[in-house]
Amino acid sequence: TSLALFFRARRERLATHDHFEPRPIELRSDEVLSGVTGLIGNTPLIRINSLSDALGVEILGKAEFLNPGGSVKDRVALRMIDDAETVGLLHPHTGSRIFEGTVGSTGISIATIARARGYDVTIIMPDDVAEEKVKALHALGADVERVRPTSIVDKKQVSSFFLLICRHLHFFFSNVARQRAIDFGKHSSFDKPHVLQAPPSMIVSTTGDEEKPEDLMDKPRGFFADQFENRSNHDAHYDGTGPEIWRQTSGSVNAFVSGAGTGGTVAGTGRFLKSMNEDIIVVISDPEGSGLYNKIKHGVMFDYKESEGTKRRHQVDTVVEGIGINRLTDNISLALPIIDDAFRITDAEAVAMSRYLVQHDGLFLGSSSACNLFACIKLARKMGWQKGQTIVTILCDSGNRHYSKFWNDEYLKKTGIPVNPGLVTELL
Ligand code: PMP
Secondary structure, X not given: OHHHHHHHHHHHHHHOOOOOOOOOOOOOOOOOOOOHHHHOOOOOEEEOHHHHHHHOOEEEXXXXXXXXXXXXXXXXXXXXHHHHHHOOOOOOOOOOEEEEEOOOHHHHHHHHHHHHHOOEEEEEEEOOOOHHHHHHHXXXXXXXXXXXXXXXXXXXXXXXXXXXXXXXXXXXXXXXHHHHHXXXXXXXXXXXXXXXXXXXXXXXXXXXXXXXXXXXXXXXOEEEOOOOOOHHHHHHHHHHHHHHHXXXXXXXXXXXXXXXXXXXXXXHHHHHHHHHOOOOEEEEEEEOOOOHHHHHHHOOOOOHHHHOOOOOOOHHHOOOOOOOOOOOOHHHHHHHHHOOEEEEEOHHHHHHHHHHHHHHHOOOEOHHHHHHHHHHHHHHHHHOOOOOOEEEEEEOEEHHHOOOOOOOHHHHHHOOOOOOOHHHHOOO
């Protein structure tokens, strides 16, 4: 039969080779790394072949989904915990507890590292976040407090008043997390809220008194990580993501495209890249319902006129999770002076990009990565760029964090979001 002939031909072909040439192996790291945190950062930069070939512009994505906690937020969680330990706000294996208000990725990253350092974790999150994130947090042993945001009690009744509440959602979760941290122990980081914002060299003493390990043992400590306002978030990217991109491209970058959830990625990476070459353009990809696009284009965070009477959804029920900002956090404030442009990406465009990438590149990505890549092609088209230009963006997490919403065609149909990869091909 043809199968037998195929195997015989294959055997003969193999027999003619004396030996196989070993293929060169490229390791992500040559060293033996220390535990799970050793896997964080130093992610590869990959060429998105379908988009780069079609546009002529090199579109490169930083594969942050390869971090052990599955997202770019591992870098931030590690840096926040390391900095808190350095200044004495956290003490490994002494009953300390980390609190954070988050829609998921940061919580998973914190829980991953906390397990390795002997901390307990409480994550406060809205109750409409994709269920797989809650399952991951439970598997990692985190306590999850799910809070019903007032803003989504009845989506049909969303008025501009409700939208106003939505816009303070992050603030709401931060406050709940902050209160829990304070309740947990009077040694919460809020005894000294600004200590983490000073560069380590400026921190002389955090408490004033000497503390012995045995004192620490019977003192439960609550530390509110506060990724939105915590400068360590920016620093993780300024010292990590930015220099890595610079090295991986040998400085040959024309633009950096990023979404913003806390603003840490764009602030840290963008500021580093600009410090190396001020001609690098920093561009925001902003999902529907976020105020950042308006802030950059028109100088105001919110555009009430635009939201009233339209079907635009807010971040709480958009299918794009993790990016979108409606208040000026410390981290995004750091980025504002260096942001050159912004694109608003619709849910339909993000969904289209994600399906296109699976079909053409075998890349199964999350919603914010898809937003970023759609913004890359809009930027290349707007600038009229062709060969010789390079755009770098962040592939924040993988599609496996998004089965129940973004990657659920049934859900998308119900919410009226088309699944049409043609939206990408039109622009190529
Ligand atoms: N993508 C995903 C999936 C995220 O969870 C986040 C963080 N919320 C971001 C992108 C945005 O990163 P940043 O907080 O640094 O703005």
